[in-house]
Amino acid sequence: MRNNIYKIFILVLMSINAFGQSPDWSVNENSFQYTMSIEGFINVDGKTLSNVNDKVAAFVNGECRGSARLLYVPAEKKYIAYLTVFANVDSEVISFKIYDSATNSIKNVEKTKVFENNKHFGNLFQAYSFASPSLNSSAEIVDFKFKDLKVIDKTAVGSQLTLFVDKDTNVSALNGIFELSLGAKLFVGTINQVSGSNTIDFKNPVEFQVLSEDQSVLKKWTVIVKIGTAKFYKKDAVCYAGGIIKVLYDDNNATVTLSKNGKLITSQKVTNGETIFNNLEVGAYVINVGGMNKEVSIKQKN
Structure with a gap:
């Protein structure tokens, strides 16, 4: 009987050594006046x-100021840590550590945060990232096109993209194919869009939201x-002489501008599907119509 108990005891010790124990990160809440919270x-390592059993803890000069385990949020189908950080003064620099139960390892988070009393950071849609190593903070649309549809031309001005398609195209149910910054996600409202597997009505401009990998941006x-494109x-x-x-464009009464060296020379309306700029000097011109820019060079022929 003693031998069996001894064997069980040894197995328990071996199990503890094999799987490790969660770090005892604790804080005496009664020692502090102020709090801030982080969601x-x-x-x-990108996962x-x-x-x-995974958790995160906050520290100031090695002193634990709060810890939290992951909780599953069924409505959002994600795991979130609700961390309360304690302090007695503002502006202390908070560092963080992660406990990964799968590998029984502790990781340092490179990113720190300054303590602000009674402030809350993060939410279920745009959560704060406790990451080791740090994640990407870019939120760019690198490329945007459509499945089974040719984009004739494309312009980009700041965070506005204009895509030109054939005039007979039905734009009420297009399947967007897009490339984003590393790890970023694209949303309409708060609904995640999957590249090449979506149906979006583009009869009017569509506003997207791009959330960076670390969710900070x-x-x-x-x-x-735009339906139809210009020909030059x-x-x-x-x-x-x-x-x-000559500019051919489907949208009558559209304004066509002519610029040279960054300066506007003149503008004209499209009439009967065309407009013509005459008596032009030699040089490089930029024509803008319907949000599309085209550079045309006039040369001197002998």
Whole structure:
């Protein structure tokens, strides 16, 4: 009987050594006057943790100021840590540590945060990242196009993208294919969009939100789809006759501008599907119509 008990005891010790124990991160809450709270997710080596035994803790000069385990939020289908940080003064620099139960390891979080009394950071949609190593903070749309649909032309001005498609295109149910910053996600409202597997109505401009991998940046983008595109023709200058640029465009009464060296020269309306700029000097011109820019060079022919 004693031998059996001894064997069981040895097995328990071996089990503890094999799987390790969660660190005893604790804080005497009664020793502090102030609190701030953080709603975040935990990521180690690019993997978001999802075990209720995983946890994060806050420290000031090695002193634990709060800890929290992951909790599952069924409505959002994600694991979140609700961390309360304690202090007696503002502006202390808070550092963080992660306990990864799967590997029984403790990781340091590179990012720190300054304590602010009674402040809350993060939410279920845009949570604070406790990550080792740090995650990407870019929230860019690198490329945007459509499945089974040719984009004739594309312009980008700031966070606005304009895509031109054939005039007979039905834009009420397009399947967007997009490339984002590393690890970022694209949303319409708070609904995540999957590249190549979505149906979006582009009859009007669509406002997207791009959430960076570390969820610290939420950037708004507008994608506009325009039906029809312009065609450009030119005639170089000959002897004393100036050059000519002709613009064909489906949208009558649209304004076409002509610029050179960054300065506006003139603007004209599209009439009967075209507009013509005459008597142009030699040089490089930029024509803008319907949000699309086109550079056309007039040369001198002998």
